[in-house]
Amino acid sequence: TWPKKEDNRWPKAFRANGHLFLNGEKMSKSTGNFMTLIEAIERFSADGMRLTLADAGDSIEDANFDEQNAEAQLLRLHAFIEWVKEVLDISSSQTINQSANQESNNENDEKKFMDYSDRVFESAINQAIKLTEEAYENMLYKEVLKHGFFQLQNSRDNYRELCTGIEKMNMSLIKRFIEVQTLLLAPICPHVCDYVYQLLYPNKSIMEAKWPIPGKIDQSLIDSCNYLLNSVHYFRNRSKTLTAQQNKKYSEAIIHVARDYPRWQIFVINQLKKIFKENSSFPDNKILSSYFKDRPEIDVKYAKKIMPFVTYCQQLVKEANNNINILDQHLSFNEYEVLLNNQEYIQRSLKLNQLQIKLIHEEDTGCISNLDDVIPGYYTIKFDKLNY
Template sequence: MVEKGEAMIYMEPEKQVMSRSADECVVALCDQWYLDYGEENWRTQADLCLQNMETFCDETRKNFEATLGWLKEHACSRTYGLGSRLPWDEQWLIESLSDSTIYMAYYTVCHLLQGNNVSGQGESPIGIRPEQMTREVWDYIFFKSAPFPKTTIPKEKLNKLKNEFEFWYPVDLRASGKDLVPNHLTYYLYNHVAMWPEDSGKWPVAVRANGHLLLNSEKMSKSTGNFLTLSQAIDKFSADGMRLALADAGDTVEDANFVEAMAEASILRLYTWVEWVKEMLANFDSLRSGPNCTFNDRVFESEINAGIFKTEQNYEKMMFKEALKTGFFEFQAAKDKYRELAIEGMHRDLVFRFIEIQTLLLTPICPHLCEYIWSLLGKTDSIMNASWPVAGPADEVLIRSSQYLTETAHDLRLRLKNYLAPAKGKKGDKQPPQKPSHCTIYVAKTYPTWQHITLSTLRKHYQANSGSLPDNKVIATELNSLPELKKYMKRVMPFVAMIKENLEKKGPRILDLELEFDEQAVILENLVYLTNSLDLDQIEVKFASEADDKIREECCPGKPYSVFRTEPGVPVYLVKPTALKWPLFHED
């Protein structure tokens, strides 16, 4: 129809487009050069490049795949603006998005061609002039199979350039905005595989796309006043306070949120950390020495090792918010827990190992403060020359047993609070009960029969369904058919709901019929801590099998049952007598 003059090609934007000069844009069909990104063989290689490339985020990978799916011809030239001349048609300039996709190859040799001059006007440290860098010279640098060119550049100098490129390439990481995935970053893949079709070792290794930055949960805008320049932020929050808040702002392609209140809290956290280090240095001799083999020593050491491993993984994945969580917030929480639970005192070696490792883990985010702490520890070399800490063995079962202790202590405090609450009755009759002096904690080796049967059924379904549980209706129908559970059905489904919730949080070990550690041993090792924290005279630990039916029904593995009581006692007061003076009497 076009050939017969019955139709014409018509194009228009999918929505209104306004230029930076506030003019409405229209589509014009002009003579143009196009890059055919949809070409089958080229597309296949781009797909292969993406398949082997790290994107750090599924959404980024899906955006790349979608772009490769629709991207066809791309207009790559124009008649005005910045850009290089098209070699075979110099009336055209190559537009910037098409011309800026392998420029990072130049970075590998620019220091030898222009020295430290960013403008490109500096003298070459090895004496090479710009006019000597012909196309054949560049081919020799960038392609292994290219012949040595006809050039006045000495071979040893040219080989130096080639060796630099071979050493630094490929690009291990390209960090950019998520809005550039549909254009620049996809061209980046296409043009690399076009330049080195037979050498996949030169293809990009990883692309990290990030979202935009919000300020206090709102888009930054000068017109609204919600705006903060980098220099203003550093003056207000310090470099390290700013870096800490930015790391905590977000990791994925979702928009990160820089919150000023978080930046202020970050400065306080860092200040508190420095002051605690100084306090430990001042109290060095008063810290416990000798073997570090108590329950809480072993837990703390395992938590340190686990923190190193998790934080290293998060840094490798460029998940800085998670790295901050595992390498600072959770690391500090482990220290605070150790300080609270270690009734016998914190061990000196563990405390200073913790300080050193904490400093190293935080260095990528807060280098200035960590350099200062490193000097406080008496290190003569810069922390920038220090090695990443090596994680020792982390006993996950031991760590979970410590979490159990924390949860048990919390549960005991709640039960004690409820015990001391006045009984409900008429006004004026509410008398608070007497403060208890003793407590008996009952622990169970096995679940009550009805819970045991329910858990066994859930385990069977979980294993049969490759790690998932069926609908509650299916579970209820099956459990309702079991005669052993008839009288417990009102309690069975709430128990199933609790197990399902914990399954998401803690994983399949929640379906185990027995605990992986000895509850009684954990409580006995920390009996002094529990007794002191509850302000009791004595706590005893017994097995639920020794108790009555009610306690046996209520008590299950991981959920001890406590009974408070007040036992009669006689108050004893210790008085330090005043020292007697000699002689006691004298004669006149």
């Protein structure tokens, strides 16, 4: 078809995606389950249609166009537009982030004002750029939306939650998010993204903009933020449960965090590492149970806790793609420092008058009754003093 010198015009790959389902069923005029393209665009808009179709599936199975999902996607786009308008209005009145948005002659000086939540959000934006670009290159459009829209919007919501109270949102970072979000989503929702882009940069079109370049991605920061948010979610649920039981609210709390494993768990970890390296895998749990039974290195009182801990270690290794060294330090961050540095946010979220975060050791037998349950990655929280 092409001249010999133009062989590079051949497609690199072909894709087929069968017929489109509507609300989980085949389209059929006899049953009334059908929708024309014009009807769909008039109801959901062109961008709403494109977004829903991109989210319908990447496999060779028939994609499913769900009307409820389409309505939800349209609302997401509308909410994003309204949020951008609100943020830019606030920016013009200079009421956000007066401290972090101070003028500086040196970009490095300005960088020093970025706090924990800023750095987490910045890494999340950079990660979204990288993962979204990879998904586009592989023509996985559902993955594009996962990384470049849904998770990125979730990162923004997390940042907004962390920045309530004394902390302020970094407006320059928010504008960076808006720009990146529109650029990542533009191939799928060009009309909405061009409109939002012109809100940010009047008289400029997103069609002339370049693809964003990701900066440094600090995975440990992202992991620590997920840990923090999950912890606060657990603390809230724990507080609600106790409040419902007592019909009264607690005003103080103590969080206990462990930096190291107890000695018996360290022994189990070392033995598991030895076994795994010799066999390149873990043997059956029955064999492991017999191996650790009646070991003089482990006190009898821990006998019932051995196999649950072994299972926990096996899960850590599995999640780390069979990297046995993950057992040495499975957390990529210092959980005590993360909780301590965000103590004010935790206290505010739990509506407490006072909050203490204590680092415990194996010798601290008198400070907490369930000391053995506190290991790296697993904390305890004790609520105290009722509000009458």
